[in-house]
Amino acid sequence: MGNKVSVGLLGLGVVGSGVIKLIENHQEKLVHQLGCDVQVKSVLVRDLEKQRDVNTDRTFLTTNPDDVLNDPEIDVIVEVMGGIDEARQHILKAFSAKKHVVTANKDLVALHGQELQKAASQNKCDFYYEASVAGGIPILRGITEGLSSDRIQQVMGIVNGTTNYILTKMDNDGMSYEDALKEAQELGFAEADPTADVEGLDAARKMAILGRLAFSTDVDLEDVEVSGIKNISLEDLQHGNKLGYTMKLIGNANFSNKQLEVDVQPTLLSKEHPLSDVKNEYNAVYVYGEAVGETMFYGPGAGSLPTATAIVSDVVAAIKNMLLGVTGNQLVEPHFNKQLKTPAERVGQYYVRMHANDAPGVFSAISSLFNKFEISLKHILQTPFKDGLAEIVLVTHQTSLENFRNTLKELHQLDGVLDISSYYKVEGDAE
Amino acid sequence: MGNKVSVGLLGLGVVGSGVIKLIENHQEKLVHQLGCDVQVKSVLVRDLEKQRDVNTDRTFLTTNPDDVLNDPEIDVIVEVMGGIDEARQHILKAFSAKKHVVTANKDLVALHGQELQKAASQNKCDFYYEASVAGGIPILRGITEGLSSDRIQQVMGIVNGTTNYILTKMDNDGMSYEDALKEAQELGFAEADPTADVEGLDAARKMAILGRLAFSTDVDLEDVEVSGIKNISLEDLQHGNKLGYTMKLIGNANFSNKQLEVDVQPTLLSKEHPLSDVKNEYNAVYVYGEAVGETMFYGPGAGSLPTATAIVSDVVAAIKNMLLGVTGNQLVEPHFNKQLKTPAERVGQYYVRMHANDAPGVFSAISSLFNKFEISLKHILQTPFKDGLAEIVLVTHQTSLENFRNTLKELHQLDGVLDISSYYKVEGDAE
Structure with missing residues (x-):
């Protein structure tokens, strides 16, 4: 490893560019923490000729995944290409080549997290995915380390910035859903095709990941009941307001009597609840632990640099483990067999x-x-x-x-x- | 170590009792995470005969520190006795005996944190103190691990529950300072002698610890400018309200151009700021990072079980490190020489x-x-x-x-x- 750790990047979109910028700009802090340089050595892209807003002079762009996945000098792979099948194949290949993997891919982790975690463990590799939930908020570490001694009973999250932006505008400015969506798209808070966000699917993926880590039980995506925000009317927001509630798209995961319940749905939240003040594109995750009581973690749920912060903090963790010789110790097998609550128990x-x-x-x-x-x-x-x-x-x-x-x-x-x-x-x- | 790790406790007050309860009640979760039992083996107390609300049948109470500090079966010492000199001596002795130490003692860590950290490192021991700042909120891990890749520019905290309770009552209910303090004392949110809280000293200690970890520079207690809440008048709260501000006792640590500024003072906080919604006895720490932007960590700042959650999570971390054979790796020497801003630079x-x-x-x-x-x-x-x-x-x-x-x-x-x-x-x- 010497005085330098080399990182390979799969994908160079908005988040990948952020990772390159952060590693360059914060090199002094990384050296100070790790005692060695961190360098992005090569990057898998689809199009070598595309103009990019990030300096890649010293970085080898390639369209051949093996240039990244089989480079013996590369120790850590950062997957920010998105999608499911291809990303999954690349990550499995990376583990076979004994490389540690950091990903921001919530779709992939929600669907195949357990499989990938097992592959990592078998190869004594680290697998981190802090950026897959709530962007820059270090919520997965908060749950697995900060609250490791507690029994968590509930995780409630505003984990989708697009829908929170739309609902804030409807609530504060009386905008219609259509106008608020349009404004969110113009400001870059919503995609051209907002389906996965406004129908709650994006939030459902994050809640599956959160539920799994918080309760130590399997949570499959199909266990999450989902409804979106498209049919919310201003009338209901106004009535809610009068009664002391704010409309939010809330992901709610409960675990009691060793039974699980996870849903994502528009919810009238009491204005006394800490999540009710979370506005615009911000995210927050509320965690109720038996001993600690109410806690909340708040911050940016998306964006190039915030997401890159979570990714590079994961890279730092993986490199620290490498230096200590203790990679591959993250596997926490689900402790409880999955048991879903029935409607009578919910x-x-x-x-x-x-x-x-x-x-x-x-x-x-x-x-x-x-x-x-x-x-x-x-x-x-x-x-x-x-x-x-x-x-x-x-x-x-x-x-x-x-x-x-x-x-x-x-x-x-x-x-x-x-x-x-x-x-x-x-x-x-x-x- | 075998199938059991033994913990020694220094002190059995409110927090110490919480630690015993938490370790007993959450044994299944601890075993699941660590693969071994965790047991409180002996406890240093001042009075063997005192009635206690915690089951200590299986626990050896002693008035002799050496029974805890020199017991070869004990691997982890939890210091919850409070005070400075005696606690410091015990902890140094624990490190000499190669025991890992977890403490909730903010006074001690603010004054002697660097010395104790060095002693831990020299003896290849772990030294954790998550509970010393903001009780159950995992803020120290949030800063040192969750945001490890970012450059933190500002840490603002509501880190004293007593004063936040008093100010909330003055603000919401128009109570006088004296009445609000009395109510806080009746509810157990303020001590009989509230001096350290209402004069801002308690918050100053926590800000010194936060500043040190966030900016990687020395922060001594005397660097923190402090003023308390005793002279706040309802008139100023009301004028502030009219202009869109809420009065809070804010600890504020800034680091720019490698120059430091830390103070604790009553502050009129914009109602748009995330900390302005933190009410009653709750604590929260707002962290602004160059890349991540605004984040906030919210939760209970005190209390037996919340504080115990932070302590036992630290114990879990120390035991994980023991199992991996990598204790004593937490030492982060301050990277920047301390340089305080002048009044012209603030x-x-x-x-x-x-x-x-x-x-x-x-x-x-x-x-x-x-x-x-x-x-x-x-x-x-x-x-x-x-x-x-x-x-x-x-x-x-x-x-x-x-x-x-x-x-x-x-x-x-x-x-x-x-x-x-x-x-x-x-x-x-x-x-």
């Missing part, structure tokens, strides 16, 4: 908005129905609507998802109820 | 409240004086006071501390100015 509070005839007996029938399923109501807001109708907004106390679903089903059929406009989960209320 | 915004004759020319003379020292004003709030006086509140744009001090000096002597009631630093404004 508890929560819910918000419902509906329209009903403003006639004697209608509200009484509605409240009897909730009572039938043992759901008590925390907030009731009835206002005159048009055409002899009333708009009714209800927020329940804690109930099971099963009881809430059954109530909704019968509510649809109740005489005098015209429509159920929307319903959302409610979080963060002191009960 | 920039900030300031709030001043004064009373002056409500007569022609007086305000003009005041504003000319600020202009003379090249200070421009961001907010001006003048309201009629009694006896023909006006109350004037000013918030400056960025200026040097030197210019601000010179302005204050001349302001005292200005015709028509009766008194300068108060002045505070202002932070978090977008400039």
Whole structure:
């Protein structure tokens, strides 16, 4: 290894360029910490001729993966190419060649994290992926090291900056979803095709990774129930506001009685909850531990340099391990067999908005129905609507998802109820 | 080491009891992570007969330090006795006996951290002190590992729960300082003698530790300029509120041009700043890194179990290192020679409240004086006071501390100015 550690890069997009800049600009700090230089030696790209905003004079660009993966001088591979199959093959090859791997690829880690972790372990290599969740926030280390002694019961995250930006604009400025999305795209906070963000899939991948590390149990992507933000109306934001809630896309992972529940859905969050102040494109992860209580980690969830900070901090960790001769010790086999909660075991509070005839007996029938399923109501807001109708907004106390679903089903059929406009989960209320 | 690691405890107060409870209750998680049992074998106490709320049947209580420090079966010492001289002697002795040490003692680490770290290193021992700053929040790891690749420029902290509780009550409920302190004492958030908290000394110790780790330079306790919260008036809180600020006791450590500045003082913080939402007894540390930008770590700053979480996570780290055979690798010698900023090099915004004759020319003379020292004003709030006086509140744009001090000096002597009631630093404004 000598006085220099060489790093190979797979991909040179926004994040890859950030990694090159950070390693160059912070060389003095890296040398100070590690006692050796860190150098990006070669970079796998698709197009050698493309103009790039980063200085790659001293860096060998190649279109042949083997130039990076089989270079014996390279000890650490940084995968920032994205995608699944190709990235997975390259990383497995890197481990076979006894190279340590750092990745920012949440899609890949959510789908194949366990497989890759095992391959790393078998080859006595390090596998780090701090940048895959919440960009520059060191949340994975926070969970696995900072809170290693505690039993974590809940992880709640605003882990998608695009949707948080859109919801902030809708909430603060009364913008429509379409206008807020357009503004986010213009500012670079949303992609041209925002599907994975606005439908909650991106957040679901991050929650699968967080759940796995927090609870030491398998979490597969299909275990995460997902709904997105496309159908949120300004009316619901406004009603929520009146009752003391802010609408956020919340990833929520719970673990109690060794049973797991993970979902991503638009949620009316109490304004008393620390996550409710997280605005614009920022991310934050709230962790509730049995002993530590409430903690929160806040910061930028994306961006070239913030993400590069997480990646290069992982590279520093891998190099420290190399220098100490202790790479390949990160494998934590899931301790608990996965056991998902049933709808009867999942508890929560819910918000419902509906329209009903403003006639004697209608509200009484509605409240009897909730009572039938043992759901008590925390907030009731009835206002005159048009055409002899009333708009009714209800927020329940804690109930099971099963009881809430059954109530909704019968509510649809109740005489005098015209429509159920929307319903959302409610979080963060002191009960 | 076998299938068990034995821990010795120095002290069995609130935090020590939490450590015993946590190690007992979370044994399954510890075994899962470490592959071995963790057991508290003996505990140094002052009084063997005292009633304790923790099960110590299987634990050997002793009043003789050597029973803990010289027990060859004990590998890790947890120091939670507090105080300086005795704790320091015990820890040095522990290192000589090749035992790893975890401490929550901020007073000791702030004063003798470098000496103890060197002693640890010479004996190839680990020395961890996550619990010494901000209780359960894993902020030291966040800085030294999570953000290891970044250059940190600023660390701002609400690192004292007592004062944050008092200021929250004054701000939200209009309580007087005395009433808020009394309530904090009744709830156990303030000590019977609150001096170290309300005068900012406790926060200063934590800021010295944070500054040292964040900037890799020596920070001595006497480098930290400190002022407390005893003289804050409700008037200043209310004026601040009107202008968009919240009063907080802020520890602020800056490092630019390799020059250091650390202070703890009541500060009017912009309501847009993430720290402004940190309420009651909670702590939070805001870290600004050149590449990552804004991050914040939030959680409980004190309490038996939260603090124990940080301690036992440190114990887990030390044991992992023992299992890997790599203890004693934490020594990071300060990289930069300490160089403190002069008042001319320290920039900030300031709030001043004064009373002056409500007569022609007086305000003009005041504003000319600020202009003379090249200070421009961001907010001006003048309201009629009694006896023909006006109350004037000013918030400056960025200026040097030197210019601000010179302005204050001349302001005292200005015709028509009766008194300068108060002045505070202002932070978090977008400039």
